[in-house]
Amino acid sequence: MANRGEIARRVFRTCRDLGIETVAVFTAADAAAPHVAEADHAVRLGDGSPKGYLDIGLVIEAARVSGADAVHPGYGFLSENAEFATAVLDAGLTWIGPPPEAIEAMGSKIEAKALMAEAGVPVLPTLSEDDAGPFLVKASAGGGGRGMRIVADPAGLAEALESAAREAEAAFGDGSVFVERLLPDARHIEVQILADGHGTVWALGERECSIQRRHQKVVEEAPSPAVTPELRRELAEAATNAARAIGYRGAGTVEFLLADGSFYFLETNTRLQVEHPVTESVYGVDLVRLQIEIAEGAALPGLPPSPVGHAIEVRLYAEDPAQDWRPGSGPLHRFEIPGVESEFTVSALRLDSGVRDGSEIGTHYDPMLAKLISYAPNREAAARRLATALAGARIHGPATNRDLLVNVLRHPEFRAGTTDTGFLDRHAPTEPLADETAVRLSALAAALARAAANRAAAKVLGGLPSGWRNVPSQPQQAAFAELTVSYRLTRDGLDYPDVTLVSADPAQVVLDVGGVRRAFDVADYPGATYVDSALGSVRLTPLDRLPEPVEQVAPGSLPAPMPGTVLRVEVKAGDPVSQGQPVVVLEAMKMEHRILAPAEGVVAELNVAVGDHVEGGAVLAVIQKGE
Structure with missing residues (x-):
């Protein structure tokens, strides 16, 4: 493998x-x-x-x-x-996999478009000198959003070409890129193809892949809510023609853009796709098994199986959507999704994961942790099942896009099936599932769990309530970086507005809040406490009662947002910079991350050079603000 x-x-x-x-x-x-x-x-x-x-x-x-x-x-x-x-x-x-000749034919996406046009597959018009944009710069090799840039102004095309080429070289070992016209309101539709060495080609329906960030898919489904039976036949015919035109064999995907009722060839992925499980779910096939059998010389039946039901997949990434999709790293203490019946096989909930409890999330590779796939008789049921499972997941470690995915699945536009590739640019539903009330109650639960742990470990008078006094004094406090909780435990129970303590142990606290009983699961790790409940998952940062002195950081410091390698240094010490001007470019998880000047000023310090590996939080440069 x-x-x-x-x-x-x-x-x-x-x-x-x-x-x-x-x-x-x-x-x-x-x-x-x-x-x-x-x-x-x-x-x-x-x-x-x-x-x-x-x-x-x-x-x-x-x-x-x-x-x-x-x-x-x-x-x-x-x-x-x-x-x-x-x-x-x-x-x-x-x-x-497919023959090398087929890969070669699709390896240059420019040549591939010409070949597809000859085969009668609709393609986007060629760019002319009069085109003013917007443009899309794309890597010729690979996929997954690597080496792609949107260019709104032709003046920025040269920089976008250079940046995309570097990223493509790092991800695929091939820095070739090309430019095509961008259709900003299009849908991304792809057709799964499967071909044997005996002349049979299957088109296993289409997948909708329009929910994307940084040109990388995050939600995929089959079938597409936008594709009619007639359009489905046309897409299947175009995909089959594409496969036959290059003598394809094995599993692959022909991708199209759908806009205003018309579709255009985008590219052919001469491999298995990340989102192949939704097709497996709907068609009841094992695409990897079929790949292996075709490679062994087996023949496909003349007709493919018929589709049944609806499947939706989400990609769970170690990244923070609210911080410009910044990838995260570090230990993954716990990774558990309730309701998953099996891994890697078709079921109501399927988990395809590359991690487990205790995995270390590094910075060298893509930050995808797992894919979660739901399958149901209809789209509404599949979306509801998937959103509920995600919301209840126990993910203790780096920040993830879990809450964003749940928000997308519950968004009216998604539920209506009217999304396109610009959905996250318009909406970006990054608000956490846990609101201020949920955070406050979770912090209270964490404090009560800690108190229960202290009493359980007490060598004397362990049966007394934590902080108990004959004469009531100041309330107890639990300090977290996010907020401080004040409460009192008395012989009559918890003294806290509108909340009754039902039970408390170090791992779970049950509270009655306004007549509604809620359970809060609490897990402590070095430097972090995670509280999971039906109100949403909350990460808290406990503060020491006697904290160590904090090292002072110079005003205007630009810390590295994550561990990475310095690709470029765009300024020199003493240079004037404007707000938003790139200062340093880091490579982490196969992506380029620009570190920008926070305000107008002068580069007072420059602490890195090209090729340096830096840890998260390291001060890359210091910008002294202008008067």
Whole structure:
């Protein structure tokens, strides 16, 4: 398995069902990753460099030394690299993917558009000198939103091309990019294709993938609420023609933009897609199994199965949507989603995850933690089931986009099925599920749980209420960075406005709030307390009673928002800068992050150089404000 994370675990699941032994490859950053532990064999890639997954020679050598006879590329990394596919075949291995010629044909998206036009597939018009934008810069290789930039003003095109090329090179090992006209209000529709080596091509319906951030999908579903039966037939015909035009074999996806009732070829992904589970759910197939069987020479039945029901997938990322989608890192203490019946297999709720309790979320790779998929007889039921499961998830670790996903699934526009690729630009529903009242009650529950833990550990008078006095004095206080809670425990119970304490132990507190009984689950970790309830999940930061002195940071300091590598330094010490001007560009999790000047001023200090690795919070530069 020439990949990592959840897609490696997903492929291993099917291989176990088929009685096929598996080999994981890994870098030093992934040595303790779940996919490594779950494989029958595992091979470290060279010296363990984070870029090992992009090294064709190292991956082929791993297959050789382990005795593997086939290679599955997954998605991302080398999955759409024709040179890699050729190297696998030249090594005498079975390639579980399309022919290298088909990958090559679609590898250049400009040439691919010309080829599709010849095959009768609708394509976007070619740009002319009179086009004033907006434009979309896209990576020729790979996908997943890497190497993509929107350019509203032609004056910014050159910078966007350079930035996109760097990001594409880091993600796919290929910095080729191209430009096309942007359709801002279009829908992103794709068709799952499957072709064998005997002339049969299936089009397994369409997927709606319009909810995107940074051109990367975050919510996908099948079928699309915007596609009529007639349009579905037209899309299937276009996708089938595209597959036949390039002699396709295996699983792939033909992507289209849908605008004003017309659709246009976008690209062909010559690999399995991240969102393949929604198609598996609706069509009752195992696409990985079919990939393997086709690679073994099997023939598909003449007709594909018929679709039943509706499926929706969300991508759970370690990122903070309220902070410009800033990726997070650190330990994932707990990862639990209630109601999940099975992992990696079709069910009412399916979890495809690359992490588990205790996983360390690093900065070298994509921040996706998992995908959660719901399946139901209709779209409304699927959305409701998925939103409820997400809202009740226990995710203790880096910030995630969980609350945003729940808000999207419950948004009237999404429920009406009228979303397009600009949805998150218009709405960005980043408000937390837990409102101010929920945060206050969660903090109270955390304080009562801590008090219960203290009494349980007490060596004398452990049966007395925490903080009990014969003569009432000052209320007890629990200080968190977010707020301070004041309460009193008396012989009559909890003294707190409109709240009655039902029970309290170190892990759970039950409160009666205005006649409604609510349970709050409390978990403590170094530096953080997580409180989960039906009101929403709350992360609190306990404050020490006797805090250590805080190191003073110079005014105007620009801290690194996350660990990363310095790609560019845009200024020199002493340079004047304007508000919002880029100062340093970091690379983290395969994305570029611009660190901007907070105000007009002068660069008083510059503490980094290109190539430096910095930790989160490190002061990159200091901007001295102008008078």
